Amino acid sequence: KVMVGTKVDQNHVNWITAYNMLTGIRFTVSRINAKMDRPLTDADFDAKNKFSFDITGNELTPSAKYDFKFKDYSPWVFRHLRAKFRLDPADYLMSLTSKYILSELGSPGKSGSFFYFSRDYKYIIKTIHHGEHRFLRHILRDYYKHVEDNPDTLISQFYGLHRVKTPFGRKIHFVVMNNLFPPHRDIHQTFDLKGSTIGRDFKEENLAQNPRATLKDLNWLRRDMNLNFGPTKKELFLQQVHRDVELLKRLHIMDYSLLLGIHDLTKGNSEDIRNNTLKVFQPGASTAEAGQDDPASHMLQRTPSKMEKARQARELRKTINKEVPITLDRGANRLPEEFLEQRNTIFYGDDGGFRATHENDENGDVIYYLGIIDCLTHYGFVKRLEHFWRGLSNPKDQVSAIPPDGYGDRFFKFISGHVKSQEEAARDKAARE
Numbered sequence: 001k002v003m004v005g006t007k008v009d010q011n012h013v014n015w016i017t018a019y020n021m022l023t024g025i026r027f028t029v030s031r032i033n034a035k036m037d038r039p040l041t042d043a044d045f046d047a048k049n050k051f052s053f054d055i056t057g058n059e060l061t062p063s064a065k066y067d068f069k070f071k072d073y074s075p076w077v078f079r080h081l082r083a084k085f086r087l088d089p090a091d092y093l094m095s096l097t098s099k100y101i102l103s104e105l106g107s108p109g110k111s112g113s114f115f116y117f118s119r120d121y122k123y124i125i126k127t128i129h130h131g132e133h134r135f136l137r138h139i140l141r142d143y144y145k146h147v148e149d150n151p152d153t154l155i156s157q158f159y160g161l162h163r164v165k166t167p168f169g170r171k172i173h174f175v176v177m178n179n180l181f182p183p184h185r186d187i188h189q190t191f192d193l194k195g196s197t198i199g200r201d202f203k204e205e206n207l208a209q210n211p212r213a214t215l216k217d218l219n220w221l222r223r224d225m226n227l228n229f230g231p232t233k234k235e236l237f238l239q240q241v242h243r244d245v246e247l248l249k250r251l252h253i254m255d256y257s258l259l260l261g262i263h264d265l266t267k268g269n270s271e272d273i274r275n276n277t278l279k280v281f282q283p284g285a286s287t288a289e290a291g292q293d294d295p296a297s298h299m300l301q302r303t304p305s306k307m308e309k310a311r312q313a314r315e316l317r318k319t320i321n322k323e324v325p326i327t328l329d330r331g332a333n334r335l336p337e338e339f340l341e342q343r344n345t346i347f348y349g350d351d352g353g354f355r356a357t358h359e360n361d362e363n364g365d366v367i368y369y370l371g372i373i374d375c376l377t378h379y380g381f382v383k384r385l386e387h388f389w390r391g392l393s394n395p396k397d398q399v400s401a402i403p404p405d406g407y408g409d410r411f412f413k414f415i416s417g418h419v420k421s422q423e424e425a426a427r428d429k430a431a432r433e
């Protein structure tokens with residue numbers, strides 16, 4: 001499901017918003033990248049810059065297709081974060097560039113957020129609520145410090161925080177973050193795990209109709225699933241989850257989940273996903289259409305030629321068709337290669353993910369693509385909502401939204417209880433029966 005998106009082109013209802021988001025990102029990111037690097041100051045965390053775009057352009061901003069206002073938050077902080085997450089500045093701009101770059105993933109959650117993939121599928125733009133936006137600004141120092149101390153954090157990697165305002169005054173806040181799932185590999189199963197069982201069930205009878213649906217905690221338990229890691233990876237993984245959860249507890253965050261995509265190497269990539277992947281990339285289409293009339297195109301630091309793009313598309317197609325072997329020939333395919341370079345950290349180091357291991361730490365047959373997502377819900381919001389709904393029947397002090405400490409402990413307990421090698425899991429199962 002996640003692989004497929006609706007292409008956002010000129011006929012799409014959100015075309016103008018998406019276009020304005022990208023124009024604003026390109027302008028502000030180019031602007032900050034053009035400056036000489038310097039250490040962060042305290043004021044950088046509270047900084048915000050406002051820009052006005054219009055069709056004629058002005059001394060500050062180039063002309064744009066539409067009139068809109070754009071606000072860029074803490075640009076220096078995000079520049080440094082992008083560097084910490086090892087993003088290549090030119091590459092980041094190129095990914096969020098050109099007209100046909102996005103595909104929209106409707107609104108997969110209940111929150112009403114929209115999700116857009118960059119054309120090359122590396123980045124996700126998520127629209128967020130004003131409350132989440134304010135909260136991210138509020139915790140930015142702690143988040144930054146955490147990334148500094150935990151370069152391998154599993155928490156969503158934020159690369160930018162921005163706002164567009166339409167001429168009608170509608171404000172849309174959004175973040176740019178990492179897509180956990182790889183462009184070049186089929187995800188055979190997806191889970192979104194919170195450690196809670198209440199309402200955490202994807203109806204099994206709907207699975208036939210939607211085989212790539214995101215499954216939840218109860219589906220996980222029903223399938224007797226585990227994250228199969230031998231002792232070394234288990235230790236590494238749980239240590240990081242623990243550190244991440246401690247941060248989330250301290251910041252009074254809840255409602256986050258472990259997003260997990262499983263690629264089964266014995267299954268490889270299916271026909272179906274090959275087509276979808278190409279649909280998302282649209283490498284050919286964008287080449288033909290990304291032209292001179294693109295007002296922000298001059299801001300690109302590195303524009304691949306038509307020929308280069310066509311070559312990339314051919315190679316991508318070739319690679320996808322021949323089913324990428326686990327050790328990618330690095331010269332063979334530029335797009336997966338960049339994807340891998342960006343992610344040569346522990347948990348994104350095995351072909352963009354974290355490969356299962358056996359009890360003896362030898363490689364297993366699946367690659368896990370995972371991370372902790374949806375980390376901007378502050379306990380205060382949830383509690384206020386609960387008070388509102390329950391206030392009529394319950395006295396205030398009995399209201400019990402699970403506080404962040406309880407949420408985090410339950411989350412960690414659930415995950416740590418389901419990390420074991422295949423061999424260990426088999427022994428546990430035998431003992432139970």
Ligand code: ATP
Pocket residue numbers: 002108109110111112113115124156177178179180181192214259373374
């Ligand atoms: P809700 O608050 O109802 O849970 P939400 O709008 O806040 O919804 P998320 O929980 O952030 O949405 O994400 C919803 C789904 O979008 C996830 O289950 C996953 O399928 C996809 N998704 C979100 N973030 C990522 C990511 N970083 N990489 C890949 N997929 C993602």
Ligand code: CA
Pocket residue numbers: 109255256257373374
């Ligand atoms: Ca969620």
Ligand code: CA
Pocket residue numbers: 109111374377
């Ligand atoms: Ca949410």
